[in-house]
Amino acid sequence: MPELAAQRPSVALFIPCYVDQLAPEVGLATATVLERLGCEVGFDAGQTCCGQPFVTSGARREAVRLARAHVERFAGADAVVCPSASCVATVRRRYADLIGEARAWRLASRTFELGEFIVSRLGTSDVGACFPHRVALLESCHGLRELELGRASERLDPEPSRIGVTETLLRGVSGLELRPVSRRDECCGFGGAFSFGFPELSARIGRDKLRALSESGAEYVTGTDVSCLLHLEGLRAREGFGPRAIHLAEILASGAGR
Amino acid sequence: MLPDGERRSAHDAAVFNLREKRDQAGRAEPDFERLREHARALKAHALDHLDLLLERFEENASRAGAVVHWAEDAPALNRIVHQLLESRGARRVVKSKSMLTEECGLNPYLESRGVEVVDTDLGERIVQLASEPPSHIIMPAIHRSREDIGALFHRELDVPPGETDPVRLTEAARRHLRSCFLGADAAITGANFAVAESGTLVVVTNEGNADLGMSLPGLHVACLGLEKLIPGLADLAVLLRLLARSATGQPISVYTSLVNGPRPGAELHIVLVDNGRTRLLADERHRRALGCIRCGACLNTCPVYRRAGGHAYGFAIPGPIGLVLAPALGGTEEQRGLPLASTLCGSCTAVCPVKIDLHEQLISWRASDVPRGLRERLLSRFAAACLSSPALYALAGLALRAAWPVLSRRWPGNPAGPWLASRELPTHPGASFRARWRDRVRGAGP
Numbered sequence: 259m260p261e262l263a264a265q266r267p268s269v270a271l272f273i274p275c276y277v278d279q280l281a282p283e284v285g286l287a288t289a290t291v292l293e294r295l296g297c298e299v300g301f302d303a304g305q306t307c308c309g310q311p312f313v314t315s316g317a318r319r320e321a322v323r324l325a326r327a328h329v330e331r332f333a334g335a336d337a338v339v340c341p342s343a344s345c346v347a348t349v350r351r352r353y354a355d356l357i358g359e360a361r362a363w364r365l366a367s368r369t370f371e372l373g374e375f376i377v378s379r380l381g382t383s384d385v386g387a388c389f390p391h392r393v394a395l396l397e398s399c400h401g402l403r404e405l406e407l408g409r410a411s412e413r414l415d416p417e418p419s420r421i422g423v424t425e426t427l428l429r430g431v432s433g434l435e436l437r438p439v440s441r442r443d444e445c446c447g448f449g450g451a452f453s454f455g456f457p458e459l460s461a462r463i464g465r466d467k468l469r470a471l472s473e474s475g476a477e478y479v480t481g482t483d484v485s486c487l488l489h490l491e492g493l494r495a496r497e498g499f500g501p502r503a504i505h506l507a508e509i510l511a512s513g514a515g516r
Numbered sequence: 517m518l519p520d521g522e523r524r525s526a527h528d529a530a531v532f533n534l535r536e537k538r539d540q541a542g543r544a545e546p547d548f549e550r551l552r553e554h555a556r557a558l559k560a561h562a563l564d565h566l567d568l569l570l571e572r573f574e575e576n577a578s579r580a581g582a583v584v585h586w587a588e589d590a591p592a593l594n595r596i597v598h599q600l601l602e603s604r605g606a607r608r609v610v611k612s613k614s615m616l617t618e619e620c621g622l623n624p625y626l627e628s629r630g631v632e633v634v635d636t637d638l639g640e641r642i643v644q645l646a647s648e649p650p651s652h653i654i655m656p657a658i659h660r661s662r663e664d665i666g667a668l669f670h671r672e673l674d675v676p677p678g679e680t681d682p683v684r685l686t687e688a689a690r691r692h693l694r695s696c697f698l699g700a701d702a703a704i705t706g707a708n709f710a711v712a713e714s715g716t717l718v719v720v721t722n723e724g725n726a727d728l729g730m731s732l733p734g735l736h737v738a739c740l741g742l743e744k745l746i747p748g749l750a751d752l753a754v755l756l757r758l759l760a761r762s763a764t765g766q767p768i769s770v771y772t773s774l775v776n777g778p779r780p781g782a783e784l785h786i787v788l789v790d791n792g793r794t795r796l797l798a799d800e801r802h803r804r805a806l807g808c809i810r811c812g813a814c815l816n817t818c819p820v821y822r823r824a825g826g827h828a829y830g831f832a833i834p835g836p837i838g839l840v841l842a843p844a845l846g847g848t849e850e851q852r853g854l855p856l857a858s859t860l861c862g863s864c865t866a867v868c869p870v871k872i873d874l875h876e877q878l879i880s881w882r883a884s885d886v887p888r889g890l891r892e893r894l895l896s897r898f899a900a901a902c903l904s905s906p907a908l909y910a911l912a913g914l915a916l917r918a919a920w921p922v923l924s925r926r927w928p929g930n931p932a933g934p935w936l937a938s939r940e941l942p943t944h945p946g947a948s949f950r951a952r953w954r955d956r957v958r959g960a961g962p
Binding site: 273275277278279280281282283285286289301303304305306307311312313314315316317318320321323324327352399400403404410411412413414415416441443444445447448449450451452453454455456457458459460461462463464466488489491492493495496 | 546
């Protein structure tokens, strides 16, 4: 039925370099979930990196170069969806400063984190997933404070507390038990270049996070950023305690579907 | 940096407790977020009109009987203060906490010239007796335990050995400080705000020590940075409502003193200090950091500060605001590199009562002023070259896959060494996403 097919939202996958190289299953799960929700999913193999590592380490010239390439690559897309909140934050919050072009602004308004796209664009919070486990949410900083995927604990306005999109989606997963974590939105300590520049501090913050997650009684920790999860998983492997890391996309893709 | 273990955990808990008190106090004040927005706007306005405010302040403060001095940098401040003390034969000085005088190294300067300086804020006095700098801008001794302080007071103030009761320790400090106040020839204080329309200095404390200093000796020297200027008393009302709530969760500090000119028969000198501030003011991208009201909320929420402690920074002001001010007000190469010491989690930006975009400022400083080595510059150029071309990127992916088993092991010179110091690298998945996507598309095709 070509009329129906024409109405399917067309989505361009933005698979960050480190997801491509180190966590391909997260990219595949992203595609699976979107297809299950009726999207036409495409992947342009010419994409590489949004430039985030260069932005945050201060290599501005290089960042501009990669940002231009990224804009060029995705300029024609209706919607760009990415399983990494920090990479989306780079496009949305940094590109205008790096390359002040209308195309960069346009792309910023069309680039979404996966969960955000599902809830606010596709308008659903039930993806038909099933994941019968105790799960803790790692509210990663860029998703929380730069994309406002949830409500940061620092916000004090008396507005009735909204539930963030990530939590909304997890509550819709059948069998999943969401466990509360103390200091729920404290940074895990990864911080990109910070984890290499200040490895001991990065690990201290991470171990405290791992302990809080572990005390929540969760079997799994999930989040919107593969990077934070790899950092926690690396600490778990060294320390021998804590919940296993699993990306939001993998939870949403689990189960038989609708 | 704080050693790992009990002491670090205690520091983390004590400091995070302040953050939680801030949250409670802010929630109890229905206008809190609107106050923040108001404060941001009024500080921006004050910085935009700083030249006028300074002139008006000097005029009004002088009319009230104060003598206003201008210090271009730290040596100038130290010289002015020393000359004032020397010309009046003042040998014993009580000082009330001023981060500016820490920044300018006033204490060692005066001490080397035979002036005895006693810091009278309890926390300040503790770190002074221990011969170390403050580790927090409003809780200078927060890194020290009661046991530490008991041992220190036993050594310095004749407190019985093994004393750890905060009430008795405070009592001992109070007795000791009372004699310092009574014997002082002069008082040096900072100021939280300076009101241009009235020439008023505003000094906020919880212990009243600044008030004793200002009320007893015949000479009061107030040292403040240029950025402390605000237009009027109505603006003060906004900022005072935010300051204590953001700092300690108190609705207002115990003592808020407004000083308009000297007491009868006494002298008031006000030293307005630049020390890099006009340079920062001229920098469009970073000037709003001057809006800081020194509440310490960004320190209290910062995951890095809480684990590292204030002494790890090597700059008078630690924490996120210190990272942002260090490249502008500090001089050393190490201080210019401080913007790197953050995970960019953004919690500092979210708590700042005057809405300074601290983590964005850090990103901006990293791009403009952080000294970077040749190796690092070449590495980022090489990485960017690999990532700019899909073909080179694919090649680099292959190379990475081949090198992964070697990178995952610990050996000297391993570029993954810092990561491996406390974490394992993940197991390499073998095929990249794009390879598996290709297979998937082929498999799904006809």
